[in-house]
Amino acid sequence: MTPPEAYRVAVRALCDFTARTGDLDHRFTPSSSAREGIAGHMLVAGHRGNAFETELSLCGRFEELTVTGRADGYDPTANRLEEIKTHRGRLDRMAENQRALHWAQVKVYGALLCAERGLDSVTLALVYLEVTTGRETVLTETATADDLQAFFTTHCRRFLAWARQEAEHRACRDTALRRLSFPHASFRAGQRELAEGVYKAAATGRCLLTQAPTGIGKTLGTLFPLLAAMPRQSLDRIDFLTMKTPGRRLALDALVSLGANAPTHDDDERGGERGGERDALPLRVLELVAREKACEYPDRACHGEACPLAAGLYDRLPAAREAAVAQGWLDREGLRELALAHRVCPYYLGQELARWCDVIVGDVNHYFDANALLHGLAQDNGWRFGLLVDEAHNLVARARGMYSAELDQQRLNRLRRSSPEALPRPLASASRQWQALVRESAPHGQAASGYRILAALPGKLVAAMQQLASAITEHLGEHPEQAGAELQEVLFEALAFCRLAESFGDHSLCDLSCPGRGRAVLGLRNLVPADFLTPRFTAARTAVLFSATLTPAHYHRDLLGLPADTVWQEVESPFVADQLEVRIRTDISTRLRDRDASIAPIVDELARQYHQRPGHYLAFFSSFAYLEAVMGRLREVAPEIPVRTQRRGMPETERDAFLAGFASGGRSIGFAVLGGAFAEGIDLPGERLVGAFIATLGLPPFDDFNEALKACLDARFGRGDEYATGCRG
Ligand code: SF4
Numbered sequence: 001m002t003p004p005e006a007y008r009v010a011v012r013a014l015c016d017f018t019a020r021t022g023d024l025d026h027r028f029t030p031s032s033s034a035r036e037g038i039a040g041h042m043l044v045a046g047h048r049g050n051a052f053e054t055e056l057s058l059c060g061r062f063e064e065l066t067v068t069g070r071a072d073g074y075d076p077t078a079n080r081l082e083e084i085k086t087h088r089g090r091l092d093r094m095a096e097n098q099r100a101l102h103w104a105q106v107k108v109y110g111a112l113l114c115a116e117r118g119l120d121s122v123t124l125a126l127v128y129l130e131v132t133t134g135r136e137t138v139l140t141e142t143a144t145a146d147d148l149q150a151f152f153t154t155h156c157r158r159f160l161a162w163a164r165q166e167a168e169h170r171a172c173r174d175t176a177l178r179r180l181s182f183p184h185a186s187f188r189a190g191q192r193e194l195a196e197g198v199y200k201a202a203a204t205g206r207c208l209l210t211q212a213p214t215g216i217g218k219t220l221g222t223l224f225p226l227l228a229a230m231p232r233q234s235l236d237r238i239d240f241l242t243m244k245t246p247g248r249r250l251a252l253d254a255l256v257s258l259g260a261n262a263p264t265h266d267d268d269e270r271g272g273e274r275g276g277e278r279d280a281l282p283l284r285v286l287e288l289v290a291r292e293k294a295c296e297y298p299d300r301a302c303h304g305e306a307c308p309l310a311a312g313l314y315d316r317l318p319a320a321r322e323a324a325v326a327q328g329w330l331d332r333e334g335l336r337e338l339a340l341a342h343r344v345c346p347y348y349l350g351q352e353l354a355r356w357c358d359v360i361v362g363d364v365n366h367y368f369d370a371n372a373l374l375h376g377l378a379q380d381n382g383w384r385f386g387l388l389v390d391e392a393h394n395l396v397a398r399a400r401g402m403y404s405a406e407l408d409q410q411r412l413n414r415l416r417r418s419s420p421e422a423l424p425r426p427l428a429s430a431s432r433q434w435q436a437l438v439r440e441s442a443p444h445g446q447a448a449s450g451y452r453i454l455a456a457l458p459g460k461l462v463a464a465m466q467q468l469a470s471a472i473t474e475h476l477g478e479h480p481e482q483a484g485a486e487l488q489e490v491l492f493e494a495l496a497f498c499r500l501a502e503s504f505g506d507h508s509l510c511d512l513s514c515p516g517r518g519r520a521v522l523g524l525r526n527l528v529p530a531d532f533l534t535p536r537f538t539a540a541r542t543a544v545l546f547s548a549t550l551t552p553a554h555y556h557r558d559l560l561g562l563p564a565d566t567v568w569q570e571v572e573s574p575f576v577a578d579q580l581e582v583r584i585r586t587d588i589s590t591r592l593r594d595r596d597a598s599i600a601p602i603v604d605e606l607a608r609q610y611h612q613r614p615g616h617y618l619a620f621f622s623s624f625a626y627l628e629a630v631m632g633r634l635r636e637v638a639p640e641i642p643v644r645t646q647r648r649g650m651p652e653t654e655r656d657a658f659l660a661g662f663a664s665g666g667r668s669i670g671f672a673v674l675g676g677a678f679a680e681g682i683d684l685p686g687e688r689l690v691g692a693f694i695a696t697l698g699l700p701p702f703d704d705f706n707e708a709l710k711a712c713l714d715a716r717f718g719r720g721d722e723y724a725t726g727c728r729g
Helices: 011-018 034-046 096-117 145-178 191-204 218-232 245-257 264-269 313-327 332-341 346-353 373-381 392-402 409-417 424-441 459-478 485-502 530-539 553-560 592-612 624-637 652-660 704-717 720-726
Strands: 007-010 053-062 065-075 080-087 121-130 136-144 207-211 237-242 285-287 359-363 385-389 405-408 450-454 508-514 521-526 542-547 567-570 616-621 643-645 668-673 691-694
Touching (some): 007 145, 034 065, 053 145, 207 553, 218 385, 218 542, 245 359, 392 521, 405 485, 409 424, 424 459, 459 485, 530 553, 592 691, 624 643, 704 720
Parallel strands (some): 616 668, 616 691
Antiparallel strands (some): 121 136, 405 521, 508 521
């Protein structure tokens, strides 16, 4: 008798787990885009006969393991099963272990097909389609049903011990979450209302847009109810997404307070917040970090010949994975320590563990970006998951950035001057198209300069950049030692731009800036991210977007493409007006023309307030230039006041040090810019911050871009003025 199903795995996930060996190899073989992939599959299917079946759903069992997947195509007349892979560049550069993985996938599909249709044998075909040339390379092999079944059994057996461990972990996790209690004696005012809203959203499978004041404990107030809902709603994962790094720390601290199994030394550092008597929660928590922050060899490429942590990575991965899930708590430091102990790359280990952790704390781009890891995994594995998005008023701006790209003429020219012999033709062609675009876009008889919005995408330049990207990819495949920074920058810029150009529509505009000869920049700028984000929200069982400032709700609903039944919740502030003293100086003009005159009265105001009530303050300005002018004057007239300042492009360590300077009992004025790293999402409780000064409003300037934005939003939503300026969050 077949045992009841205990675990379900997709064919791809099974093979990734059991059939990968050797080096990590991310050499210069940029994959095709999603659209190219779909078009490629259609192209191949179009070349086959009418009987060709596409997207075959297949399913099979091995003991308590269920394996599911969709094979790309099957021709019953030829009895041929096809797995289609789109790629760019030369196929012979594909690493052997990658090819072996593809064979493993088609063999598992073959085993499932033979079992389902009672076939004795089948021809397996790996069809490689080069997307720029449309050339097909087909590798075939005929296999008997018995051989395929034996292959299937071997791989399922390799996975089964892990599957059993996963099923056990899931049962244990869900039992503990059913008993989860709030970690403090009582909720803060407003926090219970917030928690109830989140729980209800998860129970009803809806999105929630919730505005709740700072200070009520939103992080815990959203994590606690969603964790409590996890077993009841059969959620596989929770993704906690933040806009900036400090938000990740708050989420991790909240998880510790709920009993997530942080190592003992962390308990001490957090002042016993976790509570000694609380049972450890069997929850696997992963902090996802960007590649540039996790990489141990930033000057190397990600393949075995260049990086020691990529060499043999897949051979050492099983032990690292095993140790990681046993550890359970995988914040940035914990993950790095573990990865290095197993001599694997911390960044790629994090990517692997995103498959096996319960709560993932990462940046919003890990879910919303075009090629986001968390979205891809959820799709591939059919996960049921909940999203928590902190500081959600920033999501419109962040998402616009994710779906925008630029081409830089100067960068191309630099590369052209230093280009290797193999690339003169595609570089010259791209350069010619640049010159033509700049010339054609200039007003009749005038030199090209300034800024203008283009009526359409410059198709010839886009095509030339596409060809250049293919040529660079080819070239780097032949000469990996020539992978200089300039070549890679142009390649990635061209690929990003061309991919977005594929989906250009009325959600975006194309603009051209010409600050000087040879220095033009072509921009593809997203204005309405809703078109890209709607499927991301509908894929989630629930999505909770929270912030202290989310009004008006319709702005976020429209611009983000939230479902029509999204719930709006506004949590009352528990603070009384007396707790906050707001003073507005209407006699100081901060208009651009009055800036110089405003410096002295602003400095007087800062000094007067500081002396009246010494302590830590933050002072915000609309630009670094304004900030520096005021700070310089303050230093002259009141040298006794300690000042610290934000710098342009401040690295994370310096940002942490800046915030650490706001220690209880100290005194200073910290200078920062509006909309910058310290403008929100920082937590300076009690005496660590006693007041803030805000000079100027962060309003967008009146210019062609903002006028075009307004026109676009007016055409789409009938609220151009309001959406372009008044309610940007
Ligand atoms: S350590 Fe850096 S270079 Fe090496 S594989 Fe990881 S990300 Fe790539």
